[in-house]
């Protein structure tokens with residue numbers, strides 16, 4: 001069965017990018033347009049989210065240091081939020097060093113929530129990572145957990161969207177596990193999702209009511225981590241060899257089989273890793 005924006009296949013719910021944009025455009029005639037501020041609006045997800053929401057006719061502010069709006073120093077924040085109903089936080093820290101990344105997400109989130117309270121923002125949305133609570137051996141994930149806790153403790157209505165690893169991040173996973181010409185990774189499951197599907201889902205969350213809870217997003221299939229990277233390197237004609245090593249760590253974290261995959265019923269992106277790889281490595 002296909003419903004607008006969502007395809008139901010084998011009992012699972014998939015997001016359909018084009019149909020969802022169409023649905024949102026159609027319902028636009030009935031819905032009021034909103035002012036939505038995208039903090040991190042120049043990043044990978046931010047850029048796609050800005051385009052999607054503008055296509056729907058919303059007033060979208062692109063907030064990032066290069067646009068004079070900085071969630072860590074507070075520069076430009078109050079002015080950007082005047083009249084805004086919704087704020088979506090898709091920032092990332094420039095440094096992933098333990099202390100720096102924690103300071104980034106804590107300071108940025110505190111500043112955002114304080115500025116939102118003054119501006120009367122009625123929905124704070126943040127993008128986090130599936131399995132954060134299972135990955136706390138890493139300073140990065142301790143920082144994401146701190147970000148989530150600040151949001152949950154604040155009086156601003158919220159939705160925390162946790163996504164699995166983006167297809168576009170697989171190259172960084174390979175690099176982080178590389179020693180010379182070999183890449184050592186365990187066969188723990190990964191259920192990666194393409195950034196377009198993340199942005200589509202976030203856009204629909206941005207125009208919906210706050211859930212005051214967590215929502216999980218994942219790709220359509222779970223694949224062993226070593227195998228995902230093997231496929232990625234092969235498609236890119238990268239000479240590195242992937243060695244399956246169950247003791248190998250993932251950004252400093254020892255993984256269990258299901259550390260990185262959702263354990264509930266996530267919303268699933270429709271794009272398959274193999275199809276994306278074919279498309280993204282095709283010569284013009």
Ligand SMILES: NC(=O)c1ccc[n+]([C@@H]2O[C@H](COP(=O)([O-])OP(=O)(O)OC[C@H]3O[C@@H](n4cnc5c(N)ncnc54)[C@H](OP(=O)(O)O)[C@@H]3O)[C@@H](O)[C@H]2O)c1
Pocket residue numbers: 039040041042043044045046063064065066067069070071072073090091092093094108127128129130144162163164165166169
């Ligand atoms: N990578 C993954 O696989 C994955 C999976 C799940 C969730 N996530 C989460 O998704 C989020 C977004 O990731 P992404 O890959 O889209 O990030 P990205 O491409 O690195 O973009 C980061 C954005 O943050 C902005 N930024 C940095 N410092 C800022 C500051 N002080 N004030 C305001 N904006 C600031 C950057 O602005 P400039 O361009 O001006 O520097 C940029 O727009 C992250 O929080 C990440 O944890 C990632």
